Amino acid sequence: VVCPGHRPAAPAHRSRLPPPRAPQAAARRPVLADVLPQQRTYLSREELALHYGADPQDIKLVADFARAHGLVVVHASVAERSMVLSGTTTEMEAAFGTQLHQYSYPEGTYRGRIGAVTVPAPLGNIVQGVFGLDDRPQAEAHFQVRPTPTPGAIIAHAASQAFTPPQLAQLYQFPAGLDGTGQTIAIIELGGGFKPADLKTYFAGLQLPMPTVKVVSVNGARNQPTNANSADGEVLLDIEVAAAVAPKAHIVVYFAPNTSQGFLNAITTAIHDKTNKPSVISISWGGPESTWTAQSMDQFDQAFQAAALLGITVCCAAGDNGSADGVADGQPHADFPASSPFALACGGTKLTASGPTISSEVVWDEGANSATGGGLSAHFPVPSYQSSLPLPTPPAGAKAGRGLPDVAGDADPNTGYQVRVDGQNLVIGGTSAVAPLWAGLLALLNQKLPKPVGFLNPLLYGSLAGKNVCRDIVSGNNGAFAAGPGWDACTGWGSPVGNALLMALQAGGETIA
Structure with missing residues (x-):
């Protein structure tokens, strides 16, 4: 609902600049x-900024444009290929040829725009995206809390199971004797928080050391x-x-507003963080591709490509609402940012075990809203590493696209993770648990290997x-897609x-520049 006469507060916006060389050139690197x-x-x-950062002349041209419209350059980054500009609503509207209004929805209000965002023709090939004019909530957290059973209810044995992360690490044969020493795991969060007391109690219960957790504020x-x-x-x-999973790894949590701008800024801040230098990024937030703009998805994808060039693996939850991803149009939808070809998309399974042995593992599918x-x-489009893959047939009239997920792990809240939240011991599932599970494993592998794993996807498919x-x-479905031998659109290559993954990655070879 548009509120007549209600002018939103003066926003800051972020404009993305292209590198001086075509980004596709990076794709040819080994x-x-x-x-x-x-x-x-x-x-x-430093090398990334030099070879793939923004052209300083482009930054100057955008800065001149900003000043001509009364906008202030708050920040400019060659490495991140971005600038932050601030100004009044009137100045922003004039600069970008759009109208800004305040809208209301059940949970609050947000600023939105009417009309396309435009820039002068000389900047048409320079400005790749404008973020921050619209600050509506963009993503959802992909976790589900297991409901407390009704007193007297009969619960199947499988539904009553829950695991600690170390138990899952044992079931999934994570390499012993590794603890993530020397690694940093970046975690992107778009809301909420944690209390150190919960971590102290939780890790004491696991007989593990209290982790080193650092907070980075973004925007x-x-x-x-809260609760x-x-x-x-x-x-x-x-x-x-x-x-x-990786108790000696440093954990850095990047908190950002739940907007497309905040989400992107958190990711680029983590990627270009010269202080903490994460080797793995875990992202458990996302939403259907249909809720994102093309420019947003392209800029996230460019950021993930930069991460790959640095040797950073980006693990993304693939969504918790089955093949429809919560969209009620009867068609399958992929979740973003997991759908980026440069993300390690993490799907979900239902796992049961007897002691240290997996009894069964099938696709997590408890209905359209829990799968x-x-x-x-x-x-x-289909990335080169999936070019020989028998992908599912796309919907009528649609082109074949990047298939996801790439990998999977236990995600059913009925066989979920034992965690502690705000003084309560809970069992939580969702593909948002699988992203940090894989991130922890990758931290262990990075500790052991001479170089970080980095972009894993081409290896998985090659x-x-x-x-x-x-x-x-090989058993189960997520609605439109069924599991089967090899890769499938429910669990990728599997859990x-x-x-075995460590041994495969330890094979010898000569360094390629």
């Missing part, structure tokens, strides 16, 4: 190919815990899973295929077999 980590030569953050967002029914569940799930995401991207580095999930 770091983005089916090449083992020790054969890769990753860029330093003014802070660690703001167990809030996004606190996501924040603590992510921290507790990642840190329990793993997966399917085909409607925005990103030289690692058939080496049993994942446990193939991790940690020791």
